[in-house]
Amino acid sequence: DAGVIQSPRHEVTEMGQEVTLRCKPISGHNSLFWYRQTMMRGLELLIYFNNNVPIDDSGMPEDRFSAKMPNASFSTLKIQPSEPRDSAVYFCASSLGDREADTQYFGPGTRLTVL
Amino acid sequence: AQSVTQLGSHVSVSEGALVLLRCNYSSSVPPYLFWYVQYPNQGLQLLLKYTSAATLVKGINGFEAEFKKSETSFHLTKPSAHMSDAAEYFCAVTPSGTYKYIFGTGTRLKVLA
Numbered sequence: 001d002a003g004v005i006q007s008p009r010h011e012v013t014e015m016g017q018e019v020t021l022r023c024k025p026i027s028g029h030n031s032l033f034w035y036r037q038t039m040m041r042g043l044e045l046l047i048y049f050n051n052n053v054p055i056d057d058s059g060m061p062e063d064r065f066s067a068k069m070p071n072a073s074f075s076t077l078k079i080q081p082s083e084p085r086d087s088a089v090y091f092c093a094s095s096l097g098d099r100e101a102d103t104q105y106f107g108p109g110t111r112l113t114v115l
Numbered sequence: 116a117q118s119v120t121q122l123g124s125h126v127s128v129s130e131g132a133l134v135l136l137r138c139n140y141s142s143s144v145p146p147y148l149f150w151y152v153q154y155p156n157q158g159l160q161l162l163l164k165y166t167s168a169a170t171l172v173k174g175i176n177g178f179e180a181e182f183k184k185s186e187t188s189f190h191l192t193k194p195s196a197h198m199s200d201a202a203e204y205f206c207a208v209t210p211s212g213t214y215k216y217i218f219g220t221g222t223r224l225k226v227l228a
Contacts, residue, residue, distance in 0.1 A: 004158070031214065042218060042220050042221065043205070043218045045215060045216070048214065048215075056215075091158055091159070093158075093159075095214075098214040099214065100146070100147045100209035100210070100211060100212065100213055100214060101147045101164070101166045101209070102214070103149070103161050103164060104216060105161070106151075106158035106159040106160070107158050108156075108157055108158045109156075109157070109158050111156075
């Protein structure tokens with residue numbers, strides 16, 4: 001049974017470039033989360049989708065960040081233009097529903113380095 | 116606002132010794148509580164979760180945690196540490212009525228040979 005799939009696993013880019021991170025949630029899961037992990041700030045929730053609809057994007061840092069979920073099996077997180085302070089590990093997670101007891105299953109993450 | 120406190124950002128134990136990682140939450144209503152483990156260069160993996168069915172929760176890899184409402188705690192324990200337990204451990208809470216995880220700052224466990 002495949003877990004959450006993220007690509008690429010590593011991304012190195014130069015400041016000002018566009019970066020697109022991809023996520024395939026577990027089949028049948030209705031909720032999808034994007035997180036960012038840094039040493040300074042820990043794990044931060046960026047955006048939450050339920051049934052492909054963005055429900056809560058209050059964690060998105062600024063307009064340079066955008067996320068889409070065109071269907072139940074695919075989501076993207078885009079940064080344009082990228083800045084060095086965006087360097088972090090970005091995780092995608094999915095859960096069966098949106099209840100407080102639902103377990104979130106995390107992907108392996110994308111390590112982004114912006115030079 | 117809800118919060119989670121993990122005491123000790125780094126914990127070292129000898130192989131075979133008891134592992135105790137502390138987690139306290141702030142909530143007037145018992146929340147749902149989770150422990151996740153993160154191995155180097157990997158995502159977070161669920162160890163166990165408390166959903167009010169039982170106060171002592173058993174998880175994977177020999178870990179367990181006890182929910183103590185009077186102490187607002189959900190400490191993670193393992194009787195005998197193994198080298199493979201070296202990782203970072205996160206406590207998380209979802210307050211009643213919300214899907215949002217509130218994560219603690221994590222505790223990095225080091226196991227000494």
